[in-house]
Amino acid sequence: MNGALKSLASSVGGAVLAIAETIGGAVTLLFRILRALFPPRYDAEGVWRSFYNVGVKSYPIVVMTALFVGAIMVIQTAFYVKKTGATGIIGYGVGFSVFAEIGPILIGLMFSGRVGANNTAELGTMVVTEQVDALRALAIDPLPYLVVPRFLAMLGMLTLLMVLGDLFAIVGAALTAQLLVGFHWRVLVADLLQSRLLDEFTMGLVKAACFGISISCISCYFGLAVRGGATGVGRAVNNSVVSNATAIFVIDFVVGYLYSL
Amino acid sequence: MIEFIDIHKRFGSNVVLDGVSITVDTGQVLYIIGASGAGKSVLVKHLIGLLRPDSGRIILDGEDITWLDEEGFYPIRRKCAMVFQNSTLFDSMTLLENVMLPLRKHHKMGRKEAAKAARAKLELVNMDRDADQYPAAIGDGLRKRVAIARALTLDPQFVIFDEPTTGLDPMAAATVDDLIRSLRSDAGVTCVVVSHDLRSIFTVADRIAMIYKGKIRLDGTPEQFRNSDDGVIHQFVNGLPEGPMSV
Ligand SMILES: Nc1ncnc2c1ncn2[C@@H]1O[C@H](COP(=O)(O)OP(=O)(O)OP(=O)(O)O)[C@@H](O)[C@H]1O
Ligand SMILES: [Mg+2]
Numbered sequence: 001m002n003g004a005l006k007s008l009a010s011s012v013g014g015a016v017l018a019i020a021e022t023i024g025g026a027v028t029l030l031f032r033i034l035r036a037l038f039p040p041r042y043d044a045e046g047v048w049r050s051f052y053n054v055g056v057k058s059y060p061i062v063v064m065t066a067l068f069v070g071a072i073m074v075i076q077t078a079f080y081v082k083k084t085g086a087t088g089i090i091g092y093g094v095g096f097s098v099f100a101e102i103g104p105i106l107i108g109l110m111f112s113g114r115v116g117a118n119n120t121a122e123l124g125t126m127v128v129t130e131q132v133d134a135l136r137a138l139a140i141d142p143l144p145y146l147v148v149p150r151f152l153a154m155l156g157m158l159t160l161l162m163v164l165g166d167l168f169a170i171v172g173a174a175l176t177a178q179l180l181v182g183f184h185w186r187v188l189v190a191d192l193l194q195s196r197l198l199d200e201f202t203m204g205l206v207k208a209a210c211f212g213i214s215i216s217c218i219s220c221y222f223g224l225a226v227r228g229g230a231t232g233v234g235r236a237v238n239n240s241v242v243s244n245a246t247a248i249f250v251i252d253f254v255v256g257y258l259y260s261l
Numbered sequence: 262m263i264e265f266i267d268i269h270k271r272f273g274s275n276v277v278l279d280g281v282s283i284t285v286d287t288g289q290v291l292y293i294i295g296a297s298g299a300g301k302s303v304l305v306k307h308l309i310g311l312l313r314p315d316s317g318r319i320i321l322d323g324e325d326i327t328w329l330d331e332e333g334f335y336p337i338r339r340k341c342a343m344v345f346q347n348s349t350l351f352d353s354m355t356l357l358e359n360v361m362l363p364l365r366k367h368h369k370m371g372r373k374e375a376a377k378a379a380r381a382k383l384e385l386v387n388m389d390r391d392a393d394q395y396p397a398a399i400g401d402g403l404r405k406r407v408a409i410a411r412a413l414t415l416d417p418q419f420v421i422f423d424e425p426t427t428g429l430d431p432m433a434a435a436t437v438d439d440l441i442r443s444l445r446s447d448a449g450v451t452c453v454v455v456s457h458d459l460r461s462i463f464t465v466a467d468r469i470a471m472i473y474k475g476k477i478r479l480d481g482t483p484e485q486f487r488n489s490d491d492g493v494i495h496q497f498v499n500g501l502p503e504g505p506m507s508v
Contacts, residue, residue: 130345136331139336139363139366139415
């Protein structure tokens with residue numbers, strides 16, 4: 001009994017330490033990035049390349065996720081609308097949940113699975129094959145050269161993609177309303193546009209920007225901290241995905257709470 | 262001049278360097294030899310701050326660089342280049358772009374100008390024909406030659422070569438040997454070369470230092486190594502399977 005308690009305590013303690021270490025590492029990295037941004041001290045060409053890489057990698061999954069999010073929300077909302085006869089709120093119901101909550105969180109998760117995991121694997125491989133040391137040996141600081149461009153690209157691209165995602169979610173919702181639920185798509189879109197969802201829309205963008213910051217810092221942190229060959233890279237990718245997902249839920253909660261005040 | 266003074270370095274319980282002192286005079290070519298795992302790569306990485314000693318001091322041209330911070334090592338790395346044992350080319354770039362990178366970063370050259378200068382460096386190692394290939398598409402020996410070209414782009418005063426001829430065919434190895442000789446005679450570059458290649462060692466080295474069990478076993482001329490009656494050195498220099506060094 002005593003032994004079981006002890007091992008429980010030590011595994012809880014270990015988990016707490018691991019979480020603290022991740023947060024500490026990612027936040028330290030964020031401060032170093034900010035210091036490299038003011039005054040600007042980063043690789044401008046690399047920033048464009050990163051924007052391109054991140055955008056190309058992630059826009060298909062964002063579009064697909066957004067279409068489904070719109071479709072699912074119409075089906076859910078239509079269920080209640082039909083039951084209560086409150087047809088006037090279908091656009092509002094769909095827009096509210098898509099812009100403010102479900103859209104950002106699902107798109108953020110997909111983005112972290114695609115871009116974040118890829119980034120950790122790429123940086124981790126560069127570490128274990130000594131490419132990062134080779135950069136340092138050429139007197140090129142890896143932070144402005146490798147990390148800052150990725151940070152800017154993920155922050156900028158995820159925010160832009162959230163706008164794209166909102167558009168495609170409306171398309172998905174309109175199509176589903178017309179084809180499957182029996183609502184005219186114009187009714188839905190007109191209702192949605194009249195619902196004054198600007199706050200929800202900006203909240204979604206704020207969330208996206210925060211996700212971009214956390215995904216880039218966490219995935220770069222795990223990538224650069226890799227030790228021990230290919231297994232080390234695998235472990236880092238795993239940790240990066242789990243930590244990113246957790247961070248997304250926490251940030252979503254915090255931003256939502258702050259908006260509700 | 263490069264001075265390593267009483268360097269100690271361990272990883273956990275694995276004591277790798279246990280008091281190593283070596284001095285390399287300006288314009289000299291020093292070869293560092295020793296069995297696999299003796300700590301040759303570990304020693305040379307200290308010179309550009311990729312590893313830090315547990316104790317001891319490193320002096321480069323009279324400047325104590327032992328405890329410089331990462332920022333402070335950047336000027337050192339511009340005058341002291343390193344060719345890694347595993348080439349370490351950036352695999353997201355072509356060979357030409359690999360060689361261009363230091364020029365674009367440090368000399369603020371435009372694309373065209375940097376490409377021209379980089380091609381000239383690739384010609385030194387006979388790799389200009391493959392300039393537009395990616396590192397993954399060529400063999401290990403070729404990658405190593407490109408890594409040498411990349412290390413020489415900033416015209417360093419000091420160059421560390423970690424096993425530059427391992428994996429190269431005899432002709433390419435001879436080209437690299439010639440390159441090291443001409444760096445010394447034409448540009449007065451100080452070279453530290455880690456090598457197992459007995460032919461290179463005895464044809465190029467001004468001086469040889471052997472690391473054995475964390476210490477310098479012998480530091481002397483090729484002649485002294487050939488004529489040494491120390492069993493360990495005799496075994497290594499003649500490549501004998503039997504002897505005091507357990508294989
Ligand atoms: N970053 C590191 N962390 C832990 N141990 C290390 C590290 N780098 C080197 N070592 C250990 O130091 C020892 C010496 O390694 P080193 O690479 O210097 O050998 P070497 O003399 O260059 O051998 P080789 O001829 O095989 O290249 C090895 O036992 C190695 O495991
Ligand atoms: Mg080595």
